[in-house]
Amino acid sequence: MKPSCKRKQRKSVLFEASWGSIEVASFNLPLRVLRIAIAGDLHGSWFPHDHALLMKLNPDGVLFVGDLSDGDIGILKAIIKIPIPTLVILGNHDRGHDHSGELIKTQMKLLGQRDCGWKLGKWNLPEISVVGARPFSAGGGYYLSPEVVAAFGEVSLEASVQRIVSAASKVPQDAPLILLAHSGPSGLGSEASSPCGRDWKLPSIDWGDKDLMIAIDKIRKIKRPDLVVFGHTHHQLRRNLGYRSTFAKDIWGTAYLNAACVPRRGRDSSGEHLTHFSWVEFKDKELKHVSHRWFRSDASLAYEERLLDN
Ligand SMILES: [Fe+2]
Helix, strand or coil, rough: CCCCCCCEEEEEEEEEEEEEEEEEEEEEEEEEEEEEEECCCCCCCCHHHHHHHHHHHHCCCCCCCCCCCCCCCCHHHHHCCCCEEEEEEECCCHCCCCCHHHHHHHHHHHHHHHEEECEEECCCCCEEEEECCCCCCCCCCCCCCCCHHHHHHCHHHHHHHHHHHHHHHCCCCCCEEEEEEEEEEEECCCCCCCCECCCCCCCCEEECCEEEEEHHHHHHCCCCCCEEEEEECEECCCCCCCEEEEEEEEECCCCEECCCCCCCCCCCCCEEEEEEEEEEEEEEEEEEEEEEEECCCCCEEEEEEEEECC
């Protein structure tokens, strides 16, 4: 059963007439807590029990940060069957190995409105706006692979920034704004353990996307993004370096969440299977909660790492 997540707000209504205005009625409006589940890099790990778990959790929206697979259409067919508002940004692994760009186009066509790469997401959750960053990114500043060039043509860094900013310029001022990316922005640190740090070889450097960083700076002048969600740089670090820092907040109040828990499967001490989702909640149009959650198959919460809880 979905937890109780509504509280009542008393609202007055003024009736205006030529002789003045009077309060004629008052009623209670529910203020919803909006709950968003975020699936980190799947890398092929999406099965019927994931769908069943998601149905039990019943969030208000679902986000996928990409690297669903290496071009397996079957996973996309499963994702488009999710009857909850869902948006997807595709990652570098989703390019597959098709240099013609046709596999990219096929996946985008299959996702339809669920694909929000370089555009404002269209989903049945108007209380939250989602803008997609550059799709199929492999991080590392700015680089377009041959597959991406084949599908989209040459797109300069400046043009990519403009696409993201243009999409964000269409969002309403009074709704929270999430930026959905595969690779996070540059500027979040250059350690291996930084949210977008390169851990797989030395030297450790900032592996974030420059176009996204510039876009965020420009979008902030229109409307401050509440949250930037991304994947790509996995939580568990290579070279036995431990685990990555997965959450940050900048001086302007924008939160950054790395959702790339890979593998997204685990077991508790009794051997029961657990599944990871990152989890965010908005209340009164503000980001109130960010966590990594591990669920049992019955949707009970086995473990939670709280990153923000206002
Ligand atoms: Fe990736």
